[in-house]
Amino acid sequence: MTDLWQKTLFYEHLAARYEWERFSNKYETVRRLRLVFGKLLSMNEIRGRRFLDAGSGGGHFSAVAAARGAEVWSVDVGEELLAQVARRCVSRRVIGSVLCLPFGDGFFDLVLCTEVIEHTPDPLQAVLELTRVVKTGGLLVITTPCKMWQPAVRLASILKLRPFHGYENFLWPRQLIQAVVSQGFRIEWSGGFNFCPIFSERLSTLFRVCDAWYGGRFPWLMVNHGVRARRL
Numbered sequence: 001m002t003d004l005w006q007k008t009l010f011y012e013h014l015a016a017r018y019e020w021e022r023f024s025n026k027y028e029t030v031r032r033l034r035l036v037f038g039k040l041l042s043m044n045e046i047r048g049r050r051f052l053d054a055g056s057g058g059g060h061f062s063a064v065a066a067a068r069g070a071e072v073w074s075v076d077v078g079e080e081l082l083a084q085v086a087r088r089c090v091s092r093r094v095i096g097s098v099l100c101l102p103f104g105d106g107f108f109d110l111v112l113c114t115e116v117i118e119h120t121p122d123p124l125q126a127v128l129e130l131t132r133v134v135k136t137g138g139l140l141v142i143t144t145p146c147k148m149w150q151p152a153v154r155l156a157s158i159l160k161l162r163p164f165h166g167y168e169n170f171l172w173p174r175q176l177i178q179a180v181v182s183q184g185f186r187i188e189w190s191g192g193f194n195f196c197p198i199f200s201e202r203l204s205t206l207f208r209v210c211d212a213w214y215g216g217r218f219p220w221l222m223v224n225h226g227v228r229a230r231r232l
Contacts, residue, residue, distance in 0.1 A: 006165070008167070010164070012076075015083070020059075027201050029058075031207065032114055033064060037068070040189060045110065049070050050070075052103070052133065058081075058084045059088035061112055062089050063088040065112070066089040075093075075094045077096070098120060098130060106138070108138060109138045112141045115144060117144050119166050124171070124179050130142065131231070134231045140185060143226030146224060147220075148221060154168070176225065177190055184232050185232065192216075193222055193224050
């Protein structure tokens with residue numbers, strides 16, 4: 001197996017050995033769930049819609065979408081990851097990559113891709129592929145780390161402070177916005193969130209305050225950023 005394919009399958013290999021919670025941060029996941037389903041997507045927008053969870057990981061986002069009445073497709077790079085999804089919800093599980101989604105143009109009403117595109121060799125190509133499968137009038141939600149934090153993350157990896165061996169290619173907020181808009185979308189929300197990479201419930205108040213005060217003004221300073229966009 002080539003080194004490039006090993007990088008692509010990094011989380012698949014972890015999922016074969018551990019439950020998702022063993023190698024992910026629960027509080028960070030909860031924060032994104034609250035952002036996506038508490039702020040960016042309403043119940044009425046989800047119920048009865050074709051919903052793509054692109055890079056479904058542990059299945060947390062697929063599970064909420066399914067519970068709210070969506071017809072959910074969960075896509076990830078391997079069977080072990082999709083088995084994690086199956087333990088949380090009933091969805092249509094498909095092995096695939098966000099760089100080449102196995103669906104026709106405009107197939108979905110809603111496409112969600114949260115903290116995934118950076119784990120590919122070409123995140124901008126992933127954005128273009130995600131936009132392709134959104135129907136006219138449909139919604140796209142993407143979140144990803146901010147490039148401001150790329151040097152710190154790579155230094156931590158070099159110093160072996162974190163056991164990560166997959167792809168990590170971050171984007172600036174303006175790069176994400178420009179890529180989405182270029183495909184005929186209107187941005188309905190954009191912003192940053194998570195003021196630091198230390199995800200702890202003890203810091204929950206500070207996280208909320210910083211998101212509210214700085215997320216919209218200085219998204220490039222935040223750890224993560226994202227968009228909600230509608231296809232025209």
